[in-house]
Amino acid sequence: MLDFKKQPLEAQLAALLDGETTPEQKLELESRLATDENARKIYDKLRHGVDFGRRKLDDMLKEPVPLALVRSIKSTQPPKTPIAQRNARPQLKLAPNGGQALAAALILFVVGGGIGYFIGNAPDMDDATPIAAPQINTNDWLGDVTAFQRLLVRQPRHLVEVPASQSEEISSWLTTAIGVPFRVPDLSAESWTFQGARVILGDSRPVGQLVYSNADGDIISICFRKDAQPPETEDFKETIRDEIGLVTWHNAGTSYVLAGPSAEATLSQLAMEIAAAI
Numbered sequence: 001m002l003d004f005k006k007q008p009l010e011a012q013l014a015a016l017l018d019g020e021t022t023p024e025q026k027l028e029l030e031s032r033l034a035t036d037e038n039a040r041k042i043y044d045k046l047r048h049g050v051d052f053g054r055r056k057l058d059d060m061l062k063e064p065v066p067l068a069l070v071r072s073i074k075s076t077q078p079p080k081t082p083i084a085q086r087n088a089r090p091q092l093k094l095a096p097n098g099g100q101a102l103a104a105a106l107i108l109f110v111v112g113g114g115i116g117y118f119i120g121n122a123p124d125m126d127d128a129t130p131i132a133a134p135q136i137n138t139n140d141w142l143g144d145v146t147a148f149q150r151l152l153v154r155q156p157r158h159l160v161e162v163p164a165s166q167s168e169e170i171s172s173w174l175t176t177a178i179g180v181p182f183r184v185p186d187l188s189a190e191s192w193t194f195q196g197a198r199v200i201l202g203d204s205r206p207v208g209q210l211v212y213s214n215a216d217g218d219i220i221s222i223c224f225r226k227d228a229q230p231p232e233t234e235d236f237k238e239t240i241r242d243e244i245g246l247v248t249w250h251n252a253g254t255s256y257v258l259a260g261p262s263a264e265a266t267l268s269q270l271a272m273e274i275a276a277a278i
Contacts, residue, residue, distance in 0.1 A: 004021075004025055009039060009042060010042055010046070012025075012029060013029065013039070013042055013043045013046055014046055016029050016030075016043075017043075017046055017047060017050055140203060141202030141203040141205070141207065141225065141255075142202075142239075142241065142246060142248070142257060143241070144200065144201060144202040144203060144207075145200075145202055145207070145223050145246070145257055145259055146241045146242055146244045146246065146259065148200045148209065148221075149219075149221060149244050149259040149260075150242060150244060152211065152219050152221065153219055156213070156217065156219065159195050159196065159198075159211045159213070159219070160195050160196030160197055160198050160211050161196070161197065161198040161199070162196050162197050162198070163195070163196040164194045164195055164196045166196075167184065170184065170196065170197045171184070173197075173199075174197060174199065174208040177199050177206050177208070178199070178206055178207065178208040178224065178225060178226065179226050180208065180224055180225070180226055180254050182208070182224065182278050183277065183278055184197075184210060184278075185210075185222070185273070185274045185277040185278050186277070187212055187270070187273075187274075190266070190270060190273075191214050191215065192212040192213070192214050192220060192270075193212060193213055193214065194210065194211075194212055195211045195212060195213055196210075196211060197209060197210050197211065198211070200223070202223070202225055205225055205226075206225065207223050207224065207225045208223065208224050208225070209221050209222070209223050210222040210223075218260070218261055218264065219260070220258065220259065220260035220261075220264070220267075220270075221258075221259050221260075222256065222257075222258055222274055222278065223256070223257045223258075223259065224254055224255065224256045224257075224278070225254070225255055226253060226254060226255075227250065227253050227254060227255050235249065236248070236249045236268060236271055236272065236275075237249070238267070238268055240262045243261075243262045244259055244260070244261070244262060245259070245260050245261060245262040245263075245264060245267045246258070246259055247267050247268055247270075247271035249271065249275055251275060256271075256274075256275065256278070258270060258271040258274060
């Protein structure tokens with residue numbers, strides 16, 4: 001095994017960052033960082049590289065899972081009986097000798113140290129030339145729509161503010177509050193009964209919500225609001241958040257979203273019918 005003190009300083013500091021040093025090695029490196037400015041610069045660059053990688057991983061994990069992928073996974077059935085393996089080739093057991101193991105360890109160490117040194121020597125964000133960040137849509141009203149949909153599912157006895165029997169009031173009320181003319185789609189042919197309407201807040205802006213239910217007790221809602229900015233695309237897009245399926249689209253300066261159970265396979269088709277009728 002290589003002597004820790006004979007390893008490059010970058011490798012020692014990388015081990016300190018990963019918590020792979022002994023208490024004595026840690027104390028010695030911390031003492032050197034307190035007095036050696038060059039060691040502190042290398043340590044800061046390595047730490048910056050680690051933090052950058054963690055942030056990128058966190059951003060990837062926050063991406064919504066496509067609704068079609070979730071349904072595909074849920075619908076996959078495991079095999080009923082294991083498949084017999086015929087004519088299986090015998091497995092070879094490779095046991096490296098001492099020299100081979102030492103050579104492999106040296107290769108892994110050099111490769112790992114090179115990657116860490118490359119990341120650590122990347123220019124600091126404060127010193128680097130500013131790079132224009134991509135425009136991010138901060139009007140994430142879908143998070144509020146998802147939260148209200150979950151609330152409806154948990155309180156089925158209090159679905160709406162104005163019941164379906166008061167259709168004229170619903171039309172005038174929502175048109176005035178939201179500023180968007182609309183028609184209440186008739187979804188009875190698809191076994192969805194209109195229950196009524198309410199106004200919710202999406203990103204601190206009023207959103208109209210038309211609520212429907214079926215005989216199984218499932219609930220869907222059509223939410224719409226005025227677009228703050230022209231959308232990049234008007235195509236239908238399916239996503240899933242907290243087991244709530246969402247289908248979004250845009251038309252004539254208005255944003256729409258159909259929210260319902262993620263297991264409902266007809267949400268996308270239903271959204272297209274609603275888009276033509278609303």
